[in-house]
Amino acid sequence: MTRHRERKRRYNPAMPQAPSLPKNPAQKLLHWLAAAIFVLAMAAAFWRAPQLPPAAFAAPPVLALPTQAPLLQHGMLPGVGGLLGAPSLTRLADGRMAIAWLAQADAPRHHDVIWFSTLSDGNWSEPYPVFSSEEAAGKLFAHIRHLADPILSAQGEAVHLWFTAGGAGARSIVHTLSDDGGQHWQAPVRLTTSPVGVADTRLRMAPLTLDDGGLGLPLSPTLISARDEWLRLDSSGRIVGKVRLPDEPPAAPWRPASRPDTLADDRPQAVTRLASGRLLLAGNTTAGAGTLAVWVGNADGSVWQAPRIIEAAADADFSAPSLALAADAGIHLAYGWRQQGIRHLRFNEAWLDGMPQ
Numbered sequence: 001m002t003r004h005r006e007r008k009r010r011y012n013p014a015m016p017q018a019p020s021l022p023k024n025p026a027q028k029l030l031h032w033l034a035a036a037i038f039v040l041a042m043a044a045a046f047w048r049a050p051q052l053p054p055a056a057f058a059a060p061p062v063l064a065l066p067t068q069a070p071l072l073q074h075g076m077l078p079g080v081g082g083l084l085g086a087p088s089l090t091r092l093a094d095g096r097m098a099i100a101w102l103a104q105a106d107a108p109r110h111h112d113v114i115w116f117s118t119l120s121d122g123n124w125s126e127p128y129p130v131f132s133s134e135e136a137a138g139k140l141f142a143h144i145r146h147l148a149d150p151i152l153s154a155q156g157e158a159v160h161l162w163f164t165a166g167g168a169g170a171r172s173i174v175h176t177l178s179d180d181g182g183q184h185w186q187a188p189v190r191l192t193t194s195p196v197g198v199a200d201t202r203l204r205m206a207p208l209t210l211d212d213g214g215l216g217l218p219l220s221p222t223l224i225s226a227r228d229e230w231l232r233l234d235s236s237g238r239i240v241g242k243v244r245l246p247d248e249p250p251a252a253p254w255r256p257a258s259r260p261d262t263l264a265d266d267r268p269q270a271v272t273r274l275a276s277g278r279l280l281l282a283g284n285t286t287a288g289a290g291t292l293a294v295w296v297g298n299a300d301g302s303v304w305q306a307p308r309i310i311e312a313a314a315d316a317d318f319s320a321p322s323l324a325l326a327a328d329a330g331i332h333l334a335y336g337w338r339q340q341g342i343r344h345l346r347f348n349e350a351w352l353d354g355m356p357q
């Protein structure tokens with residue numbers, strides 16, 4: 001009983017207490033500055049890596065340009081889910097064309113799904129899901145609500161797939177790899193592209209091959225950097241460096257020396273090199289999302305011809321084009337069609353040159 005009373009007296013708020021030290025604003029500022037300096041030092045240490053030799057982009061493959069009559073084939077990919085878009089084309093090692101795209105699964109959960117299909121003998125295979133937002137969240141042990149920006153790229157026998165995954169706040173880049181033409185995929189890995197962890201990073205377009213066998217993956221401007229950047233990756237998709245592009249072009253093969261005045265530069269676009277050595281760019285015109293066009297440019301992209309309209313309709317949405325070159329120099333174009341499906345076109349340079357400008 002006595003001990004209980006003593007404890008009560010000891011913690012009695014009525015008893016005199018030792019005077020508390022006044023909060024000094026200067027001390028608070030010093031503490032804040034020390035924490036900020038520590039974070040910056042850790043960020044600098046994180047990105048300080050051994051000096052790598054300068055990266056050079058591999059020369060584009062030389063393709064024989066066949067003499068052919070104009071060719072155009074078009075059709076829709078098999079439909080799955082709703083709100084389809086963001087297609088990404090690549091040519092597999094065996095010559096087949098492959099595509100990945102984003103769709104929203106049917107009710108009840110309406111989660112995002114990345115689908116995959118291959119083109120053989122003029123027909124697309126039955127699509128199958130690579131990852132859903134729920135599956136990605138489980139494998140990455142992260143809170144993920146949305147997927148976006150699927151980027152497909154075949155390098156030899158390997159097929160890379162990058163996409164962005166986001167929850168509450170910023171997005172992060174996720175990478176997975178298939179070594180059997182897209183039939184099976186390795187567990188996804190989240191790439192650390194910022195010294196402070198997750199950043200508001202978006203994928204821009206398909207990577208280009210470096211002369212050391214690695215890849216250069218373009219990124220859109222982020223909250224940290226207002227300029228375009230590209231990730232330097234090894235052949236397995238691991239980050240070995242990060243480069244910020246200079247303000248003045250030409251900066252890299254995916255960013256030509258100039259861009260057409262009629263191109264809507266704030267919307268997704270795709271570029272590839274044709275067998276003739278010229279550049280082909282696909283995107284929306286300044287008329288808006290309802291007009292999709294292609295532009296033919298010279299080898300360095302300093303001169304562009306007038307746009308050739310692929311599709312135009314009022315109050316429509318033809319978006320997120322993807323381009324890929326076939327082994328026979330044929331050109332493949334895929335894009336989101338009215339948020340209802342993915343449209344695929346196959347044509348050659350003879351048809352392209354015969355289009356009205």
